[in-house]
Amino acid sequence: MTLLTIDGMRVEFPSRRGHVTAVEDLTITVEPGEILGIVGESGAGKSTIGNAVIGLLEPPGEMTAGHIALHGERIDTLTDAQKRSVRGARIGMIFQDPLTSLDPLQTIETQLIDTIRENLGVSESDASGRAVALLDAVGIPDPAIRIKQYPHQFSGGMRQRVVIALALCGEPDLIIADEPTTALDVSVQAQILDLLKGLCRDRNVGMILITHDMGVIAETADRVAVMYRGRVVETGTTGQIINAPVHDYTRSLISAVPPPDRRLDRFPLVTYIEDAQERPEGLDLATHWLGQSRDYGAASEELLRIDNLHMRFVTRHSIFPSRRLFLDAVKDVSLSIKSGEVFGLVGESGSGKSTIARIVTGIYTPTSGSIRFAGTELTALKTRKEASPWRRQMQMIFQDPFSSLNSRMRVKDIIAEPIHFHNLADNAAEAQKIVTDLLDVVGLGAQAAGKFPHEFSGGQRQRISIARALATRPRFLICDEPTSALDVSIQAQVLNLLKDLQQELNLTMLFISHDLPVIRQMCDRVGVMRNGQLLEVSETETLFNDPRHDYTRHLLDLMPVFSGFGSDKN
Amino acid sequence: MIGFIFKRLLQSVIVMLTVALIAFALFRYVGDPINNMVGQDTTQEERAALKERLGLNDSFPVQFGRFVKNAAQGEFGISYQHRRPVSDLIAERAPATLELSLLSAILAIAVGIPMGVYTAIRRDGWLSRAFMSLSLIGISLPTFLIGILLILLFGVILRWLPTFGRGEVVQLGWWSTGLLTTSGIKALIMPAITLALFQMTLIMRLVRAEMLEVLRTDFVKFGRARGLPDRYIHFKTALKNTMVPVITIIGLQLGAIIAFAIITETVFQWPGMGLMFIQAVREVDIPIMAAYLVMIALIFVVINLIVDILYYVVDPRLRVDRAATGH
Structure with a gap:
């Protein structure tokens, strides 16, 4: 029955x-x-x-x-x-x-x-x-x-x-x-x-x-x-x-759904899903605001270099050193990211991926190790003022589009905030023009400027986050699980947008995700992390086809077998 | 746990020493203590001899050390005004204030928590709305006004309750209580309600807000989905979770009740420590002020210590070291 x-x-x-x-x-x-x-x-x-x-x-x-x-x-x-x-x-x-x-x-x-x-x-x-x-x-x-x-x-x-x-x-x-x-x-x-x-x-x-x-x-x-x-x-x-x-x-x-078994250039345009918006075709960097003052000198081959990075948190304080307990969130990690490259970090929760992002952006001070960004040792910069020009060149996109935007500010003020902070516009009118422009670039349109974040869906909010990150004309973008709170169709759009922007602006990206298929679509090289250690770094295709480390193999085995009906069509 | 209590005790000692320093500075530097003690016709030689005898010529640390040592033994010197040891005066007045404060606290908790729970569970009932409206009065009217209005209504117009004093008291050893005589109890009613009203409404609103928050959580929803009855969900699951933040506030408010009994005691001419303090301020009776300051600080520190220990009892997440969690 x-x-x-x-x-x-x-x-x-x-x-x-x-x-x-x-x-x-x-x-x-x-x-x-x-x-x-x-x-x-x-x-x-x-x-x-x-x-x-x-x-x-x-x-x-x-x-x-x-x-x-x-x-x-x-x-x-x-x-x-x-x-x-x-x-x-x-x-x-x-x-x-x-x-x-x-x-x-x-x-x-x-x-x-x-x-x-x-x-x-x-x-x-x-x-x-x-x-x-x-x-x-x-x-x-x-x-x-x-x-x-x-x-x-x-x-x-x-x-x-x-x-x-x-x-x-x-x-x-x-x-x-x-x-x-x-x-x-x-x-x-x-x-x-x-x-x-x-x-x-x-x-x-x-x-x-x-x-x-x-x-x-x-x-x-x-x-x-x-x-x-x-x-x-x-x-x-x-x-x-x-x-x-x-x-x-x-x-x-x-x-x-991002297929785990092959790399797509772009996700297929999902016509049935109504949230999709057209964004202007290709940016001409020679004339566009986003292209100005991007002449960071001869792009050195290596933009970010991390050496022997170590981060230790105290989990139990005690006046007796022997009774203190520590958590080593990042253990002896060394990696380098080339200019214009998308570098992926993959691992399960607690593996230290986000900690690395926070150290690079200066939210945490590492216990030891060195971080060189465009040839400058970031750990040696002690004051906010010294660090500011470097911080401006790196921006972050967070996981949760609901809590990463100030709900009491209008979209135009959210995006204009970093512009004002870094004095990138001569006057308010110019800042507003830049904001409108950025909203176009991320495919939201100028009418979004006067609204509040709660009037937008998760995917649209993530576009606002991206516009805000671009507002300082960064050359290095850190994306910490940028799509894991989004629906697949929206995820596809946001990932396409990130790919477009990366290519048009020649951005360097640190892309953090727990989702292997997404990593495969986005990244040029991938590092696999577990318990604070970087186990292996290799070219994305090599990693997926020929993983060297046992743990990587284990992760790949666990990946859902679903690869979509389109696999025999493409 | 023992390490934790030890740490908190250490912090408490530091707080108390700081307060003692302020009290001592008050005692030593506000006015001339000798002038306050002796009459007009005392000669300079006698004054100097008294100064030497009282140790006022010693260095600051030595004097402060002596003050702390005496204070730790409950010794705060002689009241300028009453010409009696301050410790005796406080021992005499303390029962009145403590009786009033504890009764108010019990009233505030015993009425405030159930009202908070009720208004959270039956959010839209007419009784809840009535409670919420009434609580606005409790929050917004100042204590002295409520006291005066109560006196006007029950003391002057209806003549049901006495308008001042403690009524008849019974002496139980050194403790004088008004709870054993009819006139004592009658005298206690209005001051207790006046003092409790603000705290009661605060607790009620706090419990309501916390409870509504807890009732929205996943574990409450999951409890309902497993078929647990409302009674269980409201009282065993939700109320316990509500109490974690509420305990802190109640603890702090209990201290506030004792400290701010001053106003109520003044309105009702209640012969407690608060009234004594107000009179001491008027007469620049520094020893009493210093003693009162130290004592109120001690009460706050002790209550906070108890609250911290209660946290351990209620919330198991604090009992285990964070490092030991996980698998």
């Missing part, structure tokens, strides 16, 4: 300006033991489906049409108390971020036992036994000891295992996993996906896997529903969707 049936569901959010329809005419089914993937970009209404099924729609959202049935029995019309008994006991839910999904002030044991007792009504000792067995089942070593610990004592991947154990406490028939691996490293992602697949198979549990990541879908789901703007545009088996998509949107979505 079909486990879950959703038929003709519509979810609306009433607002002052009329109703916003988050999900429209949704019809899907899930069989026991089956994994149904729901894929789509942010705002497509994926998460709303999960919330509607467990009856936890954020008010004022409500289901205004259709019905949801579990084992043929309607659950959307139940009272609040009855819905609560469905949650946990019959439908479990797993959220995206394991770092925030657990109550930080209670032990894992309390959280597990309370959930088990609430859902199954068993005795405390019985619940305790089940809790340990569950932790064992989700692959936590020494469950009897670790159960006594608090969430902060677990790593991200382990916490997600605990979250899964908690979702299984009430022995549900259906699990809704909302982006379960998005916040995790690749190696951990693979383990968690294996765990979820195994649980569905062994316990005959059905699962709805909500994700934006085609790679995750390709590896995990049995069937896929593709969502666009609240509607399912295409449903089919995973193989069918990936290899022979019918709908234009599905094709666009798949073509926007």
